[in-house]
Amino acid sequence: MPTELDNYLFDLRGYLIFENAVDAAHLAELNAALDRYQDLGPQQWRNNVHRADNFYANGTELQNIIEAGEPFERLIDHPAWIDHMREYCGEAGTFVDGLFIDESFATIRATGGFLPMHSGGHEAIVRTQYRHTRGRFHCGQVNLLVALNDIGPGDGATMIIPGSHHSSLPHPAFAHSFMERGAMDAVEGAVEMHLKAGDAMLFVDGIAHGSALRTNPGERRVAIYRYGGSWGATRRGYAYSDALLRRLTPERRKILQPIVPLRAPND
Numbered sequence: 001m002p003t004e005l006d007n008y009l010f011d012l013r014g015y016l017i018f019e020n021a022v023d024a025a026h027l028a029e030l031n032a033a034l035d036r037y038q039d040l041g042p043q044q045w046r047n048n049v050h051r052a053d054n055f056y057a058n059g060t061e062l063q064n065i066i067e068a069g070e071p072f073e074r075l076i077d078h079p080a081w082i083d084h085m086r087e088y089c090g091e092a093g094t095f096v097d098g099l100f101i102d103e104s105f106a107t108i109r110a111t112g113g114f115l116p117m118h119s120g121g122h123e124a125i126v127r128t129q130y131r132h133t134r135g136r137f138h139c140g141q142v143n144l145l146v147a148l149n150d151i152g153p154g155d156g157a158t159m160i161i162p163g164s165h166h167s168s169l170p171h172p173a174f175a176h177s178f179m180e181r182g183a184m185d186a187v188e189g190a191v192e193m194h195l196k197a198g199d200a201m202l203f204v205d206g207i208a209h210g211s212a213l214r215t216n217p218g219e220r221r222v223a224i225y226r227y228g229g230s231w232g233a234t235r236r237g238y239a240y241s242d243a244l245l246r247r248l249t250p251e252r253r254k255i256l257q258p259i260v261p262l263r264a265p266n267d
């Protein structure tokens, strides 16, 4: 369960870091599973995993990575963060109690790669909002990023403006369009999130975030799962395959399909 300090720091900063959340054996399995998809070309599919690069400089993006094998399924309700997710965005204790993963993807970022700053409290978007009211968290979307290799200076780390989920004003850097904004390195107030392989970072999507420019050789590998309330819909329209839903434990299935479609008999 989240501690009082976790809750305080999540409220204050908008993110938490869990060190050594994923053990070395699991990490090796995740990387091996990812290796099997690295040859996918743009817009190609395999086993319901889709290579769909989202922004020209971001890197290779493998959408619906949850379908890339059992090691990725184990992340759905990982004990290092699942109770935090239930409390922060699972509407725990209400009639819509429950989680839903609306997007899962892996990003492989090579030299020259980056993601411009986006989001922030000033947008006031309900889907990604930070909200704590009457003793409970009711965030719209909380992300979980697992570092699949070490992420340090020059590696194209995620950058965040701590506390910006509370901000009513846009950072002046938002005056430039997303495509013109460049990497986040020069954004005043933004900090790089350096992680060791196996560390996990939880952050509310309504915080201003993006990434630094990768200047080092090699690649940065992360998996990102976005959690929200049980009533959500997948962000980009990916449908979880019947094979995946069938083989999951009931607890995991409920997070990918909290509301089972109800059809008239013989339909």
Ligand SMILES: O=C(O)CCC(=O)C(=O)O
Pocket: 107, 115, 143, 156, 157, 158, 159, 209, 210, 211, 224
């Ligand atoms: O790739 C990154 O480091 C940032 C990811 C991100 O911006 C997001 O999950 O919305």
